[in-house]
Structures are given as structure tokens and as C-alpha cells.
Amino acid sequence: xxKPTPQSAPPVVTRVSDATLRGFVGYHMKRAFNVxxxxxxxxxxxxxxxxxxxxxxxxxxxxxxxxxxxxxxAMDVERPNLVVIIDELERRELILRExxxxxxxxxxxxxxxxxxxxxxRAVAAVKGHxxxxxxxxxxxxIARVLAVLKQIETTGSEE
Amino acid sequence: xxKPTPQSAPPVVTRVSDATLRGFVGYHMKRAFNVxxxxxxxxxxxxxxxxxxxxxxxxxxxxxxxxxxxxxxAMDVERPNLVVIIDELERRELILRExxxxxxxxxxxxxxxxxxxxxxRAVAAVKGHxxxxxxxxxxxxIARVLAVLKQIETTGSEE
DNA sequence: TATTGTTATACTCTATAACTATA
DNA sequence: TATAGTTATAGAGTATAACAATA
Numbered sequence: 001x002x003k004p005t006p007q008s009a010p011p012v013v014t015r016v017s018d019a020t021l022r023g024f025v026g027y028h029m030k031r032a033f034n035v036x037x038x039x040x041x042x043x044x045x046x047x048x049x050x051x052x053x054x055x056x057x058x059x060x061x062x063x064x065x066x067x068x069x070x071x072x073x074a075m076d077v078e079r080p081n082l083v084v085i086i087d088e089l090e091r092r093e094l095i096l097r098e099x100x101x102x103x104x105x106x107x108x109x110x111x112x113x114x115x116x117x118x119x120x121r122a123v124a125a126v127k128g129h130x131x132x133x134x135x136x137x138x139x140x141x142i143a144r145v146l147a148v149l150k151q152i153e154t155t156g157s158e159e
Numbered sequence: 160x161x162k163p164t165p166q167s168a169p170p171v172v173t174r175v176s177d178a179t180l181r182g183f184v185g186y187h188m189k190r191a192f193n194v195x196x197x198x199x200x201x202x203x204x205x206x207x208x209x210x211x212x213x214x215x216x217x218x219x220x221x222x223x224x225x226x227x228x229x230x231x232x233a234m235d236v237e238r239p240n241l242v243v244i245i246d247e248l249e250r251r252e253l254i255l256r257e258x259x260x261x262x263x264x265x266x267x268x269x270x271x272x273x274x275x276x277x278x279x280r281a282v283a284a285v286k287g288h289x290x291x292x293x294x295x296x297x298x299x300x301i302a303r304v305l306a307v308l309k310q311i312e313t314t315g316s317e318e
Numbered sequence: 319t320a321t322t323g324t325t326a327t328a329c330t331c332t333a334t335a336a337c338t339a340t341a
Numbered sequence: 342t343a344t345a346g347t348t349a350t351a352g353a354g355t356a357t358a359a360c361a362a363t364a
Contacts, residue, residue: 073175265344
């Protein structure tokens with residue numbers, strides 16, 4: 001027999017339970033991702049980069065000459081929103097917008113030397129950030145997590 | 160010997176490579192979470208709930224009588240932002256703000272019958288949503304993912 | 319006609335300062 | 342003096358419509 005709790009006046013809550021939400025993978029994902037996002041932002045701050053500008057810079061360094069529309073596709077960002085991101089990287093002279101001779105509507109995005117150097121340093125810093133957050137976890141576990149995340153990513157578009 | 164590529168004019172990019180970013184767990188997390196978020200939003204739409212209002216409702220149902228500040232803490236939301244969330248749930252008569260006799264500054268949040276019923280239906284729908292996104296994955300793999308996510312969540316605050 | 323990059327705009331989410339009424 | 346809830350506001354992030362130049 002448990003002590004009956006009055007229905008009209010709920011007892012004072014001393015410890016908030018999130019047991020129901022803990023039953024969902026998405027809830028754990030959101031909380032873990034919040035931590036990653038905050039730590040990543042702090043990691044990139046010394047380089048003057050945000051998550052989006054970092055992603056854009058890495059993709060431009062890895063794919064020199066790609067068009068803005070290709071980058072927008074790869075980043076899952078709308079074209080109008082990419083413009084300001086590219087503006088920012090260009091203003092800092094980390095990348096260049098080069099006119100494409102064969103299609104005068106388009107710009108080819110290429111990294112400058114400074115862009116490639118900053119990119120290398122930022123990537124190294126992010127590696128350190130992940131090593132910190134994932135320390136104590138073994139490689140097989142992480143590999144399994146990546147497999148699950150990849151499956152979620154692709155299952156979403158199947159439906 | 161690989162064919163040398165001219166440095167001055169980068170070749171046209173046919174397929175954008177995100178190989179560098181794929182080396183990071185956070186990148187996979189973001190992409191997977193985007194998929195989850197979009198599917199969850201669609202799942203909750205028929206119930207007139209968004210991710211935040213859903214989380215708030217579940218926590219109020221599971222912790223009847225909790226204060227707004229407690230809920231804000233649990234949800235990692237600033238108090239000002241919680242106000243409009245609570246307003247929305249109260250306007251739809253899913254929850255009530257009850258004056259606390261012992262502390263007249265505070266409100267105890269309690270679910271109405273309609274709130275508990277909608278919560279139960281929404282939770283069931285979200286279970287279906289997760290089953291869809293995670294189909295084909297076995298329980299041990301998911302358990303390992305949860306362990307990793309929990310570790311990331313707690314490691315973030317250690318530093 | 320369709321596409322590339324752009325502008326303007328709006329809507330959501332989130333963060334901070336300051337207020338009120340209590341404690 | 343500190344706390345609970347609120348208001349106002351500003352900053353990100355994101356989405357859509359419409360335009361000029363070009364294909």
C-alpha cells in the first residue's frame with residue numbers, strides 16, 4: 001500500500017523527473033548535441049569561426065572551385081543564407097569568389113593560403129574538442145554510434 | 160604518379176566531398192539530429208505541439224506541481240522563454256498555473272485531464288516516430304548509442 | 319523558360335536587462 | 342538582499358518571394 005497523495009493539491013516537486021523523455025533516443029541526442037555545440041562554439045571562437053563558417057570553409061578547402069549553389073546543397077542551407085556566410089569568409093580573405101568563364105552567372109569558391117592555414121588549425125582544434133568530449137570511449141563503440149547515426153540520416157529520406 | 164592539376168584554375172567540382180567533416184562525430188550528430196527534428200516536428204504537428212511545448216507538457220504531466228523555474232532548469236531554457244511556452248499550453252487548457260499558498264510569487268504547473276490525454280497520445284506518436292527512424296537497429300546497438308550520448312552529455316560539464 | 323547569385327523580409331529560437339511582487 | 346515570474350528587446354538561425362544577369 002502506497003501512501004495516497006491528494007489529487008487536488010499536488011505535492012511539492014523536489015526533483016524533476018525526465019524519465020519519460022529519457023525513453024527517447026532523440027532526447028538524448030538533443031542534450032548531447034547541445035553540449036557538443038556549446039563546446040564547439042567555444043573551440044572555434046579563437047579562430048573567429050562559427051559552426052556554419054567553419055563547415056563552409058572546410059568544404060571549400062576540400063572542394064576548391066565549387067559553386068555557391070553546390071555548397072548550399074552540401075550544407076543543407078538555403079542559397080540566400082549562404083550569401084552572408086560567404087561574404088564573411090571573403091571579407092576576412094579566407095576565400096575568394098572567382099568568376100567562372102564558362103558560366104558568367106556562377107562563382108567558383110576557392111580558398112586563399114590564409115584560408116587553408118586557418119582551416120588546418122581549426123580542424124586540429126576541433127579534433128582536440130572531440131577527443132576531450134569522447135575521452136574514455138573506445139573506437140568500436142564510436143564506430144557503432146556512427147553507423148546508427150548514418151542509418152538515421154538515410155532512413156529519414158526513405159519513408 | 161597522379162595527373163597534376165593546375166593550381167591557378169581549380170577543376171569543376173562534380174561531386175562535393177565532405178570527407179573531412181565526416182571524420183567528426185559532431186557532424187554525423189548534427190545531420191542525424193536534423194532528420195530526427197524534422198520528422199518529430201511532422202509527428203507532433205497533428206497534436207498542435209512543437210518540440211518545446213511537447214517536452215514541457217511531458218515534464219508537467221510527469222511532475223505535476225513543479226514550478227516554472229524548475230521546468231526552465233530541466234529544459235535548459237531561460238525563464239523568459241518559458242513564459243510563452245507555458246502561455247501556449249495554458250491557453251489550450253492543457254495545463255493550469257496554480258497559485259502556491261506557501262509562496263505567493265510562484266506558480267505550480269499542473270496538467271488538466273485534456274493535457275494528460277493529449278500527452279499520452281503524443282508520447283505514443285513519438286514512440287512510433289522513433290520506431291520508424293530506428294527500424295532495423297537492434298537493442299544492444301541502441302543501448303550503446305545511449306551510453307555514448309550520456310557520456311558526452313556529462314563530460315561537457317566536467318572539463 | 320530555367321538557373322545563379324542576390325536582396326528584402328519574416329518567422330522562430332534563444333539570450334539579456336530590467337521590472338513587479340513577493341520572500 | 343534575493344527569488345519567481347514577467348516584459349521588452351536584440352541577436353542568431355532559417356525560410357520564402359522576387360529580382361537582375363545569364364544560360
